[in-house]
Amino acid sequence: MDWLIQSAGVGIVLTIFADVYLTVLYPRNSYDTLSLRLSKWIWGIFRQVSHLPPFKSKRVLSHCGASLIIIVVVFWVCSLTLGFALLILPALGQGIQASQGETPTDFATAFYYSGFALTTLGVGDLVPKTALWRVLTILEAAMGFSVITATITYLLSVYSALNRRNTFALSLYHRSSNTANTADLLVRFKGFGRFEMATQEISSITRDLLFLLESHHAYPVLHYFRFQQPQYSLARIAFISLDLVTLIKTALHPQVYKPLLTSSAVTELESGSLDLLYQVADSFLNEQFLDQPRNQQDWREWYFKAVKKLQQQDIETVDDLEAGADHYVALRNRWDNVVVALAHYMDYSWSEIAPNV
Secondary structure, eight states: OHHHHHHHHHHHHHHHHHHHIIIIISOOTTSOOHHHHHHHHHHHHHHHHHTSTTTOOGGGGGGHHHHHHHHHHHHHHHHHHHHHHHHHGGGBTTTEEESSSOOOOSHHHHHHHHHHHHTTOOOSSEEEOSHHHHHHHHHHHHHHHHHHHHHHHHHHHHHHHHHHHHHHHHHHHHHTTTTTOHHHHHHHTOTTTTOTTHHHHHHHHHHHHHHHHHHHHHOGGGGGOOOSSGGGOHHHHHHHHHHHHHHHHHHBOTTTTHHHHTSHHHHHHHHHHHHHHHHHHHHHOOHHHHOOOOOHHHHHHHHHHHHHHHHHTTOOBOSOHHHHHHHHHHHHTTTHHHHHHHHHHTTOOHHHHSTTO
């Protein structure tokens, strides 16, 4: 029976250590780690609580990201303590003894000893008496110190990436007239009339998008930092980036602005935006959220409004606007439902993500 208890303890320790390794030291959210599953589960609880009558406020959701970090760290520490406690339990009274009096052999004592060893505090009332348990005590303390140190580093990295994500989101927000109006953003790229500086601006946006993608790979918990202001949302960032490149490819005159349309900057923005959207969706969304029917007539109306705004700024547009609208709808069909699903998953309404668009 003792070997079964100790085997369970070893299994818990190895599982949690692997989870810490994959989350902190080899962070790619393609792995379905325990911490990622826990994050999704906690986010679901926060969403449900935010709709309960006593709260009925999305302000609750803004605390989810920070709470998740605390919960995950506590989960790691408690699980490691439990695993080592199961390993230690059969040794109480033999390999590990009380310094004075009779040695308690209950689970609470094993958990107590394990907790103090893991947090490197050490205790004097229980001491290892054999070489094996002295080595295991040192090993637990070393593992505890490593996990605590790695967690602190992870925390600093998460908030650094979060700050950069928010800065990028605010940049897009202000560039698009404090809305998600990509026509306004495109007008600002016009320069002296031929979009001379547009490729640099678009490349800058793409670099921030790719950094954002890698940040979400490295720190999946970033996804659950959901602020009340929709301009910080990943759905808003994805919409602006994708609608911008879709307008460029369907509304601008193909001969007049050929250097822009065929530039690597536009190609990179499109592929980078789609890559970010699909990879995030693959990690966090399910079919329930992706099955969101949309009215394509609204897209056409938005396209004609955008084209009118471009024409008012002396930007030459495609000759056949109906064909341009068809092209716009076809391209938007590739990504719109995923952006809507992402917004829904993070509990944003579409009017918050793209007002009047």
